[in-house]
Amino acid sequence: MTGLHTLDDQPLSDFAVRIRGVTKEFGAGGAVMKALRGVDLDVPYGDLLMLIGPSGCGKTTLVSIVAGTLEPSAGEVLVLGKDLVAMRPGGKVAFRRDNVGFVFQSYNLLPALTAAENAAVPLIIAGWQRRRAVEKAANILAELGMGDRLANLPSELSGGQQQRVAIARALVHDPRLLICDEPTSALDAENGRITMELIQKIAVQPDRAVIVVTHDARVYTFADRIAAMEDGRIDAVTTGPRQEVKNG
C-alpha cells in the first residue's frame, strides 16, 4: 500500500527519526551535486524501515545524516528526540556511541580481534572494562548462534558468520536506533534470510527503530515500511508485509 512519507498526525514522541526538508549538496560552484533534494521521512519506534532505490539515489547520504556522521546542507533532523543539526560535533560522537548501532555492508570487523572482542568494541568505546564487555558480547553472540565461534578471528569466519558478529556488535550496547547498510548484499540467499530474521527477532523492539538500506528485493518481506528513493527524493513509502500482518 502506498502511503504518505510522513506521519504528521502522530505525536513526536512516537518517532525515533523525523526528517523534514533535508537537502545535501556536495562540491561547490558549478560542480555542485545534489544528493538529497528535500527529504521528509518518519520512522516510528518499533518499526523496521527499509530504504531502497537505485545506486546513487541518495540512500547512503540519507542514512549517514540520520546516523550523525554527515551534516545536511539544510533541513531538520530529529533522531531519538535530539536535533542533530544543532548538535555540536563532540555531542554527535557521544550520541552515536550511546544510541546508534551499525551493521555495515562490508562488516568492518577489526581483523586482529576475535569475534567476541569485535562484538564488544562499542562497550569498550563506552568505557566498559574489557572483560565485562567481552562477556556481554559473548552472550549476544551465543544468542545469534555463534557461541562456538567466540575465539575465532574474522578471517576464520564465513561471510554469514561475520555478519552475525557485526549484528552482535551493533546490538551489544542496546542502541535505540539500528542502522544497517546493505546487510545482506554480500551473502547468499539463505544467509541473507537468516541475517534478516536475526535482525527482526533481536533488533526490532518497541523502544527501538531499525533502518535497513538495501537493494535486495528478497528481504523486503521483513519490512514494516519501505521507503523508495529516486534522484535524492523519497518517491513513496509503502507499508511492508510485516506492518500489514501487525495491522491485521
Place this chain on the structure above:
Amino acid sequence: MLWIAWKMLVGNRVKYLGIVFGVVFAALLIAQQASIFCGLMSLTVSQIRDVQGPGIWVMDKNVQFVDDVKPLADTELFRVKSVPGVEWAVRFYKGMARARLPEGSYEQMILLGLDDATFVGAPAGVFLGSIADLRKPDAVIMDDAGYRRIWPGEAYRLGRSFEMNDRRAVVVGITKASRTFQSFPIVYTRYSQAVLFAPPERKVLSFVLADAKPGVAATEVCRRIKERTGLQALTRTQFIWKTIDYYLQKTGIPVNFGITVLLGFLVGTAIAGQTFYLFTVENIRQFGALKAMGTSNWTILLMVLAQGLQVGIVGYGLGVGLAAIFGWVVKGASRLSFFMPWQVLAITAAAVFVIVLVASLLSIRKVLVVDPAIVFRG
C-alpha cells in the same frame, strides 16, 4: 581503546615488523655509531684518566690537548709550588720515543716520566713486577697491550730490554693501561730517566701535576696559578673536556660519525614513517568504523600515538640491545673502541621518539580527517 590500538598494530605482523625494523635500524645505527664515537673520544683522554692523584694539570698556555706537549722550563715547577693554595706539585714528562728492539726493528712509544720521589701518576694496574722497581737503573714499566704488540704471542717476562735514544731500557713491570688514541705502547719510567730516553731538548718538562690544599677549590687554585705564572692550569675534568673539544672541533671525526648517525635517523624515519602510514591507510576503514561507532578524534589520536609509542619502545629496546651486544662482542674480538654512556642511550631515545612522532603525525592527519561516513561506502 589502547588495547584495541595495540591489537590492531600487532595483528598485522608484516607491517608491524616493518615499522619496528625501521626503528630498530635507526636505534641500532645511532647507538652503535655514537658509542664508537664516544669510545674514540675516551681514547683521546685515557692518559689523563690514567694519571690518578693530581687534581690540577699545569702546562704551557698554548697547549690545546693532552698530546700537544709544549715543554716548560724546569723552574716552572717551583713557581707553581709557590702559588698559595697549592698543596704539592711534581714534574711529569710526556713524549714520544723511538725504541730500537733487539731484533733490530723500531717502534714508536709513548714515554711517561714520573716524579722520582713520589711516582705521582704511576699506573694503578701493575700486575707483574712493582712500581718500586722503577728505582732500578734503566727501569721501565710497559703496558700489556704494548708488550703484546712488540712481542706478540710471547709470555710476559721481566728483564727484557730494548734501546731508546741509545740507552738501554729494562722492563721491570707490566701494567694494565687504558688504550690510547694512537695505540702506541706506553712505557713508564722515572722523570730523570725519561729525559735521558727522550731526544735532547733545551726544555723537557711537559706538565706540572699539582693538587689544591684541603678546603681550597681546585678551580680557584687554577685561577691563581694562571694569574701568577702565566701558565695554563686546568682541573683534571677541564683538561679532559679541553682535549675532547679539540678533537671535536679540529678533526673530521664528529662530522663522519654525525653523517652516519643522521643517515640512520633519516632512513629509520623513512622506513618507519612510510610503513606506519601504509598501516594506517590499510586500516582506515576500521578507524572510520570506530569513529562512526562513537570514538572521538581525541581517542583516535591517543590510539595512533600509543601505537607509535609501542613501536618506539620495542624498536628502541631491540636497537639499543643489539648495539650493546655488538659492543660486547667487538670489545673482546677487535681493537674497535666502544663506550656506551647513559647520554648515548638518552640521545638514541630522543631520536627514536622523534622518529615515531613523525611517523605517527603522518598517520594522525590521515585518521583525523577520515569521514566516519566512509563506512557506508561499499
